[in-house]
Amino acid sequence: MRHATGSPARTLAEVGEFALIAAITDGLPAGDAVIIGPGDDAAALDLGSPVLTSIDLLVEGVHFRRDWSDAQSVGRKAVAVNVADIEAMGGTARAIVVGFSAPGDLAADWALEFAAGLREEAAYAGVSLVGGDLTRSTRDIAIAVTVLGSAAGPVVRRSGAGAGNVVALIGRTGWAAAGLTVLGRGFRSPRAAVDAYRVPEVPYGAGAVAAAAGATAMIDVSDGLLADLGHLADASGVVIDLRRDAFEIPEPLQVVSAATGIDPYALVLTGGEDHALAATFPAGAVIPAEWRVIGTVREASGSDEANRSDEANRSDEANGDSGSDGSVESDESVGESGPRVLVDGTPWEGATGWDHFRPGQRGSR
Numbered sequence: 190m191r192h193a194t195g196s197p198a199r200t201l202a203e204v205g206e207f208a209l210i211a212a213i214t215d216g217l218p219a220g221d222a223v224i225i226g227p228g229d230d231a232a233a234l235d236l237g238s239p240v241l242t243s244i245d246l247l248v249e250g251v252h253f254r255r256d257w258s259d260a261q262s263v264g265r266k267a268v269a270v271n272v273a274d275i276e277a278m279g280g281t282a283r284a285i286v287v288g289f290s291a292p293g294d295l296a297a298d299w300a301l302e303f304a305a306g307l308r309e310e311a312a313y314a315g316v317s318l319v320g321g322d323l324t325r326s327t328r329d330i331a332i333a334v335t336v337l338g339s340a341a342g343p344v345v346r347r348s349g350a351g352a353g354n355v356v357a358l359i360g361r362t363g364w365a366a367a368g369l370t371v372l373g374r375g376f377r378s379p380r381a382a383v384d385a386y387r388v389p390e391v392p393y394g395a396g397a398v399a400a401a402a403g404a405t406a407m408i409d410v411s412d413g414l415l416a417d418l419g420h421l422a423d424a425s426g427v428v429i430d431l432r433r434d435a436f437e438i439p440e441p442l443q444v445v446s447a448a449t450g451i452d453p454y455a456l457v458l459t460g461g462e463d464h465a466l467a468a469t470f471p472a473g474a475v476i477p478a479e480w481r482v483i484g485t486v487r488e489a490s491g492s493d494e495a496n497r498s499d500e501a502n503r504s505d506e507a508n509g510d511s512g513s514d515g516s517v518e519s520d521e522s523v524g525e526s527g528p529r530v531l532v533d534g535t536p537w538e539g540a541t542g543w544d545h546f547r548p549g550q551r552g553s554r
């Protein structure tokens with residue numbers, strides 16, 4: 190793609206908006222859902238129905254840093270985190286539109302490598318890039334990806350979990366948080382954890398398989414397993430009880446835990462950004478291959494119900510908010526407000542996941 194913008198050292202201001210659009214869209218492949226791709230006032234798609242759509246933003250300094258992630262990884266992540274939301278509905282992502290905003294002095298190469306990352310992950314995930322928008326920003330890079338998808342069967346909501354269901358998980362948890370933690374402390378290893386932070390390994394295709402297998406509720410794990418299952422439990426009006434011994438601590442997480450003193454279970458249970466899928470299935474359902482049963486669903490008691498939308502049971506421990514001083518903040522506010530997600534029958538003390546506007550929760554830059 191570099192040919193369209195000339196020398197790699199050129200800035201966006203030198204390249205200009207339309208040459209950059211041309212460089213991004215030149216020769217883009219289009220899937221069979223695409224009627225009109227980039228280049229007109231809107232794209233046209235034939236998705237059948239229903240159409241699933243979702244958007245996620247990636248903001249420099251909040252979701253990524255240019256010194257921690259290369260542009261191609263940021264492009265791949267921008268696609269992956271969005272496709273994960275369609276997976277979590279039991280659907281199949283078909284198309285994305287991408288908003289990209291960057292300062293004029295950004296190296297054009299960064300934008301082109303970002304676009305290459307978009308293409309790479311889009312091809313891998315089976316989605317077509319059908320449009321977008323470019324603007325200049327005053328300082329930081331911001332990316333907004335909207336994804337469109339279709340569902341062959343009924344869509345799987347967060348609200349369908351019932352007492353007696355089993356809870357199952359596919360994909361990794363804790364890896365990205367482990368990577369973010371070490372990057373926050375100035376290290377680049379273990380490499381597998383840092384790579385997981387840069388680009389999540391989304392279990393593409395697993396959402397539709399879970400839907401076909403009768404999943405009653407589903408969510409992707411962006412903020413942290415306990416936090417996201419809390420959203421699902423909240424929407425379903427149930428309590429989820431996880432079994433700690435259902436979780437193995439993979440080797441890179443053992444290394445990060447040993448080096449930092451962070452509880453490896455805090456990483457696995459509360460670390461965000463791996464975009465695993467968590468779903469509930471009826472008791473006795475055949476759980477699809479590669480899903481691991483991690484817990485059960487039970488009825489909310491009266492006091493649980495009264496506190497249905499109370500999210501006091503959360504904080505930020507495993508999301509790499511270890512600060513430059515290396516300290517880990519925790520939240521003691523679990524208590525009278527019955528938490529909706531338990532571990533071995535007990536409320537989790539402290540971190541359940543990431544909350545952008547929580548005091549002390551921040552992306553560093």
Ligand SMILES: Nc1ncnc2c1ncn2[C@@H]1O[C@H](COP(=O)(O)OP(=O)(O)O)[C@@H](O)[C@H]1O
Binds near residue numbers: 244245274411
């Ligand atoms: N600015 C907004 N306007 C309308 N809906 C929003 C906005 N922000 C979030 N939502 C909706 O709130 C729900 C939860 O958002 P979020 O936690 O970001 O979901 P996810 O983790 O799946 O990306 C989603 O249905 C999302 O579409």
Ligand SMILES: Cc1ncc(C[n+]2csc(CCOP(=O)(O)OP(=O)(O)O)c2C)c(N)n1
Binds near residue numbers: 254369412
């Ligand atoms: C530089 C940097 N600091 C901190 C983080 C950690 N972080 C940022 S957002 C986030 C949670 C997931 O992002 P969000 O925008 O909430 O995704 P959504 O739930 O909407 O899918 C985490 C763990 C990061 N990825 N990069």
Ligand SMILES: [Mg+2]
Binds near residue numbers: 244245246
């Ligand atoms: Mg979101």
